Amino acid sequence: MRRGSHAAQQRLTPQQAAARQATAQLSQALPTLDIDDMPQTMGTPVITFDHVTKVYPAQPNKPALNDISLQIYAGEFVFLVGHSGSGKSTFIRMLIREIKPTKGKIYVADEDLSTMRNWRVPYLRRNIGCVFQDFKLLPNKTVFENVAFALEVIGKSRHVIKTQVPEVLRLVGLQDKLNKRPDQLSGGEQQRVSIARAIVNRPPLLICDEPTGNLDPQTSRGIMDLLERINRTGTTVLVATHDREMVDNMRRRVIALDRGHLTRDQDRGVYGFDV
Amino acid sequence: MSSLFYFFKESLTGFTRNLSTTLGSIITIFLSLLIIGLFLVGGIIVNNIVSSVENEVSITAYVADDADQAKVDAVVEAVRSMDNVASVGFTTKEQALENFQTSNNSDIIDSLDGTNPLPASIDIELSDPQQVETVAQAIKDNADYQAVADEGDVEGSVSYGQQSIDRLFSMVNIIRYVGVALVALLIFIAFVFINNTIRLAILARRKEIAIMRLVGASNGFIRGPFLMEGALHAIIGGALAILCIELVRHFALPQVSNALVWLPVNVEFGTVLLIYAALLVAGLFIGLLGSALAMRRYLKV
Numbered sequence: 001m002r003r004g005s006h007a008a009q010q011r012l013t014p015q016q017a018a019a020r021q022a023t024a025q026l027s028q029a030l031p032t033l034d035i036d037d038m039p040q041t042m043g044t045p046v047i048t049f050d051h052v053t054k055v056y057p058a059q060p061n062k063p064a065l066n067d068i069s070l071q072i073y074a075g076e077f078v079f080l081v082g083h084s085g086s087g088k089s090t091f092i093r094m095l096i097r098e099i100k101p102t103k104g105k106i107y108v109a110d111e112d113l114s115t116m117r118n119w120r121v122p123y124l125r126r127n128i129g130c131v132f133q134d135f136k137l138l139p140n141k142t143v144f145e146n147v148a149f150a151l152e153v154i155g156k157s158r159h160v161i162k163t164q165v166p167e168v169l170r171l172v173g174l175q176d177k178l179n180k181r182p183d184q185l186s187g188g189e190q191q192r193v194s195i196a197r198a199i200v201n202r203p204p205l206l207i208c209d210e211p212t213g214n215l216d217p218q219t220s221r222g223i224m225d226l227l228e229r230i231n232r233t234g235t236t237v238l239v240a241t242h243d244r245e246m247v248d249n250m251r252r253r254v255i256a257l258d259r260g261h262l263t264r265d266q267d268r269g270v271y272g273f274d275v
Numbered sequence: 276m277s278s279l280f281y282f283f284k285e286s287l288t289g290f291t292r293n294l295s296t297t298l299g300s301i302i303t304i305f306l307s308l309l310i311i312g313l314f315l316v317g318g319i320i321v322n323n324i325v326s327s328v329e330n331e332v333s334i335t336a337y338v339a340d341d342a343d344q345a346k347v348d349a350v351v352e353a354v355r356s357m358d359n360v361a362s363v364g365f366t367t368k369e370q371a372l373e374n375f376q377t378s379n380n381s382d383i384i385d386s387l388d389g390t391n392p393l394p395a396s397i398d399i400e401l402s403d404p405q406q407v408e409t410v411a412q413a414i415k416d417n418a419d420y421q422a423v424a425d426e427g428d429v430e431g432s433v434s435y436g437q438q439s440i441d442r443l444f445s446m447v448n449i450i451r452y453v454g455v456a457l458v459a460l461l462i463f464i465a466f467v468f469i470n471n472t473i474r475l476a477i478l479a480r481r482k483e484i485a486i487m488r489l490v491g492a493s494n495g496f497i498r499g500p501f502l503m504e505g506a507l508h509a510i511i512g513g514a515l516a517i518l519c520i521e522l523v524r525h526f527a528l529p530q531v532s533n534a535l536v537w538l539p540v541n542v543e544f545g546t547v548l549l550i551y552a553a554l555l556v557a558g559l560f561i562g563l564l565g566s567a568l569a570m571r572r573y574l575k576v
Contacts, residue, residue: 096489118494119493119494122488122491122492122493122494123491123493124491125488125489125490125491126490126491127491128491130489130490136482136485136486136489138482138483138486149483149486149487149490150486150490152281153487153490153492153496153497154490154491154492154493154496155278155493155496197490198490201490201491
């Protein structure tokens with residue numbers, strides 16, 4: 001299964017080839033963000049895990065994460081892989097400080113999350129975009145309103161909302177569907193809306209928890225394409241996934257977790273678990 | 276400023292979302308504030324009445340027609356030097372008749388055929404109405420007074436309105452206790468109701484709240500609409516209560532006042548305004564505290 005994308009392209013069925021071509025066209029249609037607009041902080045760690053252990057009270061003998069130490073640098077594109085129950089979600093929930101580590105320290109952009117005051121947490125989350133498997137869109141709001149909501153509730157002015165929301169929706173390729181409701185969109189489109197909402201505030205870090213978890217392979221590729229594009233603008237992207245093909249094709253840094261242990265941390269890695 | 280507008284908008288949608296519970300909490304606040312307000316206004320009226328009655332608490336010591344003037348003067352002097360006595364006056368037989376004439380039907384005077392059955396009296400005003408009994412007893416014990424008392428009957432010649440005052444005081448006290456208990460109960464109910472309404476509003480919006488937390492809305496921003504909703508319930512309830520009390524004051528109070536001319540049934544407008552302000556503040560307190568507690572329990576941010 002360890003083959004490059006070029007090799008893969010030659011062995012595609014016509015249908016798949018067509019889909020890939022469509023995806024490529026779509027990504028060409030997307031305007032690129034001006035890289036100069038983005039803060040360039042290459043070389044400094046955005047995320048640091050320092051001997052982090054998390055034990056849930058329900059399972060005191062089986063830590064969800066066991067002594068994890070790693071660093072993720074600005075501008076990286078990182079896959080976090082592992083089976084269900086390997087600790088991926090715990091990892092992500094600790095990053096946005098929904099839960100605190102039992103032992104060890106987590107730093108996000110030089111801020112220690114374990115000593116962070118509660119009232120500072122919202123300001124941490126403004127610097128982290130989050131995308132989830134279940135999209136978490138509001139069904140009674142339009143696409144535009146869903147994305148605008150993220151700016152509205154952090155107190156951005158109406159002017160900022162009016163300029164920034166259409167721009168980010170154009171970036172994800174939904175400029176024609178501003179007034180649709182989420183239930184009128186396909187799964188992939190809904191996920192694009194949720195990505196748009198995550199990046200509309202231009203956070204330096206984007207975290208995706210199974211972003212392609214319930215999408216078909218073609219749509220998943222489109223989403224990954226989009227994430228890569230966002231990464232190219234300087235945003236650090238962390239993707240938790242168990243989409244083997246995706247990880248193998250993209251050849252980015254892979255962090256593998258197995259039952260709470262960090263088993264592998266590899267640049268240009270592959271999924272690597274035998275299923 | 277824009278976020279205040281946002282809170283307002285959100286709390287208004289909260290109104291329509293749970294209309295029945297919203298109405299419920301507004302009505303309980305309204306009723307409790309109405310009863311608090313009525314008790315306050317009533318209390319002030321009763322206080323006015325009590326103080327006016329208290330001012331009329333005086334001791335009248337009747338003097339025999341053939342009393343020795345020197346001894347009467349001695350009694351007046353002795354009473355004047357007693358504790359709790361504000362002033363001492365002397366009413367002659369003629370003055371007593373005049374007073375009687377001005378306050379009563381002249382037919383009775385005519386039927387007297389020029390005789391004057393009224394005794395002269397020493398009138399004692401008290402500085403502390405509660406001490407009326409002590410002072411009365413002191414007068415009865417005075418040797419000079421015993422000599423000049425009307426018809427030689429010392430007990431019957433010293434008169435004062437002790438019993439009625441006592442009854443009034445105990446009644447007012449009972450009303451106060453009942454009022455305080457009732458108000459406490461109503462405040463508690465209003466409190467529970469608001470708490471419940473806000474809890475429902477939070478549950479109805481928990482998905483939105485989860486997203487707000489995810490994109491980093493500050494805690495104040497998440498709580499704002501709910502606090503605003505509680506405050507709005509309180510303000511609407513308070514306004515209704517004030518309206519009702521104002522109506523009662525405007526239309527019912529003059530009737531009562533006309534029916535009970537001998538009692539001073541009226542309230543100054545300044546105190547009424549003060550009561551209204553107090554009602555609004557109390558309502559806001561209930562509303563804000565109720566929603567704050569609901570958020571503490573159901574909205575961990």
